[in-house]
Amino acid sequence: MGNRKLGHAVIGYGGMGSWHATVAGMLPELLEQRGIFDIKPDRCAVAREKGLRAYESLEELLADPQVDLVTVATPNDTHKDLCIQALQAGKHVVCEKPAALSSAELEQMIHTAEQNHRLFTTHHNRRFDEDFLCVKQLYEQRTLGDVFCIQSRVYGSRGVPGDWRNQKEHGGGMILDWGVHLLDQALLMTDEKMVSVYAVETHVTNDEVDDGFIVTLRTESGLLFQIEVGTSHFIPFPRWYVFGQNGSAEVDWGLKGKIVMVSDWKNKDAVPVVAGAGLTKTMAPRDKDSIREYPLPEIHSDVLDFYRNVVAVIWGEQQSLITPEQMRRVMRLMELVFASAEQNRVIEERI
Numbered sequence: 459m460g461n462r463k464l465g466h467a468v469i470g471y472g473g474m475g476s477w478h479a480t481v482a483g484m485l486p487e488l489l490e491q492r493g494i495f496d497i498k499p500d501r502c503a504v505a506r507e508k509g510l511r512a513y514e515s516l517e518e519l520l521a522d523p524q525v526d527l528v529t530v531a532t533p534n535d536t537h538k539d540l541c542i543q544a545l546q547a548g549k550h551v552v553c554e555k556p557a558a559l560s561s562a563e564l565e566q567m568i569h570t571a572e573q574n575h576r577l578f579t580t581h582h583n584r585r586f587d588e589d590f591l592c593v594k595q596l597y598e599q600r601t602l603g604d605v606f607c608i609q610s611r612v613y614g615s616r617g618v619p620g621d622w623r624n625q626k627e628h629g630g631g632m633i634l635d636w637g638v639h640l641l642d643q644a645l646l647m648t649d650e651k652m653v654s655v656y657a658v659e660t661h662v663t664n665d666e667v668d669d670g671f672i673v674t675l676r677t678e679s680g681l682l683f684q685i686e687v688g689t690s691h692f693i694p695f696p697r698w699y700v701f702g703q704n705g706s707a708e709v710d711w712g713l714k715g716k717i718v719m720v721s722d723w724k725n726k727d728a729v730p731v732v733a734g735a736g737l738t739k740t741m742a743p744r745d746k747d748s749i750r751e752y753p754l755p756e757i758h759s760d761v762l763d764f765y766r767n768v769v770a771v772i773w774g775e776q777q778s779l780i781t782p783e784q785m786r787r788v789m790r791l792m793e794l795v796f797a798s799a800e801q802n803r804v805i806e807e808r809i
């Protein structure tokens with residue numbers, strides 16, 4: 459490990475900026491809190507009340523030689539310029555997600571980092587979600603047999619929150635907000651390339667930006683991802699459903715859920731059940747003799763590993779968990795999602 463602590467500062471001390479200051483403050487052996495900068499005086503006042511230094515200006519923060527690492531946690535449209543300024547000032551940069559609003563912007567940011575020999579990475583904290591890691595384990599270990607479909611959803615019921623998230627010019631909308639997390643998780647689930655994307659946006663509460671979306675992704679072997687974000691849904695759905703040849707899993711936040719496996723595939727006999735205005739054998743639930751229920755595997759994850767890795771990368775001791783190539787891939791996928799929704803067609807691109 460390096461010979462001194464890295465000085466850390468946060469630009470944008472709103473909801474997520476204050477979380478970053480708190481989390482970085484939980485690693486005092488690695489990071490020294492230097493302070494924050496926010497354009498809103500009331501946010502600076504809150505920071506000072508918490509004992510943090512609030513810099514008078516961005517320039518003052520970036521000129522401080524004690525600041526080695528900057529986290530940018532401002533509205534999405536400001537990421538590019540702030541990250542480039544910080545990188546040019548010689549700071550390592552963690553940028554909140556989505557790193558940029560387009561691949562072109564992202565290339566400029568990555569290029570500036572390379573030119574200045576500084577780390578530039580995105581805060582993909584949901585890679586540390588235990589529900590995601592559980593589904594990834596079920597998929598990789600083939601617990602359910604070969605998985606053919608993964609459904610990944612988040613539903614809220616309050617529309618698009620806040621101010622800038624409702625506005626296109628600030629990079630608002632749910633594709634850029636939650637979509638980036640769910641698409642990044644899908645890309646990490648498998649080593650396969652995605653080959654097609656179909657997306658539909660919803661505008662239930664908001665005409666300017668999407669307040670939800672449904673995306674269907676297909677990989678080269680035919681694995682199907684159904685990814686959905688909704689903000690007008692008053693009855694929740696589990697976070698994940700995973701369907702394999704020999705079983706299904708339901709995985710929710712807090713690792714709630716279950717695995718149901720077929721124990722006797724040959725037993726296809728079923729007593730017809732009344733369903734709606736008819737009878738069905740095909741859709742009749744299996745009787746208890748031919749299925750078994752199991753708990754989800756235990757998964758432990760620690761989101762502090764994100765900053766532990768950032769620090770180790772800066773000291774040249776580890777590879778970054780979140781690489782420029784991965785950032786490029788999820789950015790491109792979001793562009794395809796927007797394009798598919800706008801053109802109402804399947805877009806085929808290997809990504």
Ligand SMILES: NC(=O)c1ccc[n+]([C@@H]2O[C@H](COP(=O)([O-])OP(=O)(O)OC[C@H]3O[C@@H](n4cnc5c(N)ncnc54)[C@H](O)[C@@H]3O)[C@@H](O)[C@H]2O)c1
Pocket residue numbers: 469470471472473474475495496497498501531532533534536554555556581582583620635
């Ligand atoms: N990774 C996650 O889990 C997660 C969760 C929430 C938000 N985010 C991301 O964090 C970022 C901020 O979101 P939020 O919910 O905290 O928003 P927010 O509105 O609560 O906070 C943004 C803050 O940035 C400040 N700000 C705006 N422009 C600035 C500038 N030029 N210089 C300095 N400060 C500036 C605002 O005054 C505000 O205090 C967004 O990119 C969002 O996508 C990530």
